[in-house]
Amino acid sequence: MKERGGNLNMCIKGYISEKNPLVKLMENPYAFEILNRDADFDVELIESDIESKYLLFKRKFDSFIGYVLIFCINKITGEKLRELYEIYKKYCGKYSHYNFREFDFIIITNNIAKETLEAVKEYNEKYAHRRPITIIVNKLEMIEEE
């Protein structure tokens, strides 16, 4: 079986430069090309939590086909990653009864520790039937307030 995320850089799917990506994505879900019309089809924002810095989108093609949970967090530590994972798991339970194939898990960050990235790589390799955790690196520090 092909290893997913075989090196650390493969966990990083792209780079952006934006002070407030959360607001941009609320205005336009296809901003930064994290989501795109050709593969994600219709995307609708269904929940947002500005304080916890995440957005939950529903993907549709005629009917519903999945969800995308996007976090925007300046610094990702191991503890923070566990916290985000718990939120991800909670939503996965709520909306798709723990079918992790239906849930994309994306993190926009401007600072992720190497060991945390290694944990993401391990997760992506071993949970081969789930959607991988996708890291988008923001070159700018994000605004902390709303």
Add this chain to the structure above:
Amino acid sequence: MGAFICTISERDWETARKMGVYGNRLYKEGTNNRLKDNQILSIIRDLISMKEGDLIFFHIRGRQTIHGIYEVSRPPFYEENRIWSDSIEIFPFRFLFKPHSRYGYLAQYDANIEVHSLYEYIDEREIKSLVTLENERNIEARGVRRILKEDAEILIKLLHRDFKLRKSPNKCAFSLYNPQNPKPLKNLVYRVGEIENAIKAVIMYNLSHDISFIRLLFDDEKISTPNEIDFANEFFIAQTTRKSIDIYCRSRNKHVLIEVKTDKIDASALRQVLYYRDLIAQRSWVNPENERIDIVLVGKRFSSDLLSEISKLNEISNGVRLMKYTPINEGTWGQFEYVH
């Protein structure tokens, strides 16, 4: 209390029922070829967790019926006295049973249900520990299957539902068998460390008999008797693709998936069991919000990277443990310790 379904031929059922003795085969069906060690150990594995008082149902192959309710009156043993009329087979892997003390009226009239009644519940996913009673190309042929207690309760309900329609007209006679030189099945395990079914047999025995093993497995000192847990082996997680977990166990608020390898556990075994955990989590009868689903990988050795890989995984979500087994007493038993 555990529960089992045992398959038997129409020819042998009357003798078994009357004498209260069930036997599993030593020879390949229809031949005089002795079963291979792996198959003998699978028979021991399936029987060894049986205890006095466990519920027993019989699946009569030719009739496509399930009969009950009986209870184990003597746990499994090996004995070579000829009971059945087969010219070669002596069915020496045996246990004794009697009509269940609470539901004696059912066995006295040989109460039964059609196998299809059971399949309707399997299709609805209300029965969890069985996918079929037929022998299929991609499934190991098994005479005895341990089932979950809640599945046994459905069978009890169905036997009562159909009792007025599906029973013999006359009361059945019983003349219970008395074994002459029985050897307890626990003493017949062999090749631990060489054959997967041997170490699985040890685990199955421990799950029904050894409270310290159960506490270790569930990481729960509050469990006071084996009756507080339930378990089944070769437990189908993905029915369509016929994928099964080696042993599925549950307590009041925890599920444990045990995956066993004879020798070395590597990353592919971990990947597989993580996927099985995701599949279990999707079942309507599992509530991951309030119930933990732990994984225990049992092996003699572990690949060099596995410990560090699991430590990294535990940075995000935990619940994976590695249990090392060591063959003891010249490969006739095993002992266990966690290494992670």
